[in-house]
Amino acid sequence: MKRAQDIMTTPVITVTLNTDIKELARLLTSKRISGVPVVDDNGILLGIVTETDLLFTEKPLHIPTFVTLLDSVVFFENPFKMDKDLKKLTASTVADLYSSDCLTVEGSTPTEEIAKLMITQKVNLLPVIGEKREVIGIVSRTNMLSLMS
DSSP: OOBHHHHOBSSOOOBOTTOBHHHHHHHHHHHTOSEEEEEOTTOBEEEEEEHHHHHGGGSOOOOOOEEEETTEEEESSOHHHHHHHHHHHTOOBGGGTOBSSOOOEETTOBHHHHHHHHHHHTOSEEEEEOTTSBEEEEEEHHHHHGGGO
């Protein structure tokens, strides 16, 4: 049975919270990758940033629908989502875009479990972390497809 450590890509291309989004776009384009782990100065995983996050900066802002009822404003959607969307739309660094709640695997994680995670959670990349949450590799869908060849 193959495990993450058998198919993961190393060394891992990473960015920090201070990485400019134009630099991020150049990196993803030049390396032909769909996302990268976000790490601190010690290589500890903070989250992940993907092409989708970057594309969000080009998305039109959606104003939540609301009605006024008895001098009160009633929102049909979560108004706090607009604040989050606005932050992403005006992003200048990775800190404004990245997802801190990213799924991870360990080097010993079986590839069957990785496939299940990718499909059920709809993710393309899974950082492989060590004991101290340091990034030791990354598994992409392309890595998974290599098992079939």
